[in-house]
Amino acid sequence: MRKEKDFIGEVEISDNVYYGIHTFRALNNFPNTGEKFNESFLWAFFMIKKAAVIVNYELGYLNDKIYESIIKACDEWEILKNDIVVDPLSGGAGTSINMNVNEVIANRATELLGGEKSEYIVNPLDHVNMHQSTNDVFPTAGKIAIIKELRELVENIIILQDNIQIKEKEFIKIRKIGRTQLMDAVPILLGQEFGAWADALSRDRWRLYKVEERIRSVNIGGTAIGTGIAAPKNYILKITNKIREVTKIGIAKAENLIDATQNLDVFSEVSGLLKSLAVNLIKISNDIRLLGSSSINEVILPKIQAGSSIMPGKINPVIPEYAIQLSMSVIAFDNLITNAASLGNLELNHLTPMIIHYTLKSIEFLKKSTYALKKYINLIQPNEERCTKNLMQSFTLITPLIELFGYEEVSDFLKKNNYNIEKAVEELSKKYNVNYNELINKLKSNKTAGLGYNLKK
Known part of the structure; x- marks a missing residue:
């Protein structure tokens, strides 16, 4: 065991971990919810620390050894991420999470310089967190992660849309009965039904692609409340460009750092667009379930697993049901994000961790839903005989x-x-x-x- 102290007192920490006293106190204060950090968020956090140390070194605030050790520690993020143990929904507007990262980097950098953990040759506050605040690092990391995750989601939507359009062409000559309010209406082509789904996804794809323009505006350099207190002007001017260079994500310095620090409406905007995608995925999934149901049976659903523990031979539409469950969760998350974004007070939104966490979780759920559906739809086949029979009856x-x-x-x-x-x-x-x-x-x-x-x- 090793000892660390702060102005509250002294604690003992295991020699096996890289985190320090602030993280130790957070673990005692915030019972674990079981929620996990998004991997892109952790990567973005470490890369912001890396960019900050580069700028501070270039401006003459750090010596060669401190600089090089922090850079090496940041580049080991995939190993060190296992020591980011503070709960994503901890209190304090993300301070404990920021300090968890700072302490892990500082202890690892200290080791690289030949020191022992808690010796802090590299200091978590004076070196790793130099010219930063949780209040500008945390939302900036969140926005970078969201951009990265959104791009992957859009790629999934494109593939799903393409797969549906392939089926649209395959089924375009198959006539069937259309239905309104679940009752027979007028004839339609099976391919036209699939084509309508593809057009709905096309709108989602475009909306999520365009929203990146708003999410890329970041408040890094604004420190505590957007005024840039405790950070030199040269740092404020350079840090955004350096993060863009390190992450290869096209962020831009917000025109008003105070606004970008206290107002998180852009996360509500992104969440609303994610909800729209969820709505369409639920509609598509339910349509697939209905068309493949025993009573309608106009498409043949793929046999991918047994559907019952008691009824032999039963097959269920498990993938559409999976997508529905995840998409319904996204709709619930949107309500949470909307309320949290509205509850910021004065110069800061204390619920920033929850807003970013559930925005990223929504994207993750939608990525999983679209991935599962794109494979499933490839395997759907038409039941032409049933389509004709239902139509003529x-x-x-x-x-x-x-x-x-x-x-x-x-x-x-x-x-x-x-x-x-x-x-x-x-x-x-x-x-x-x-x-x-x-x-x-x-x-x-x-x-x-x-x-x-x-x-x-």
């Missing part, structure tokens, strides 16, 4: 005849013939002296236009 197939005979007339003949299409058309043909075979064939092909009749009363 639906009395709504007669709907196009209202152009020839009028709504009331068609309704009366349907009712008189017990909703039998062929008998109703036969009676109408006799009454209006129309060729029955020509009319019924046109009706079955959904092509009543061009018959040359004008038979409305």
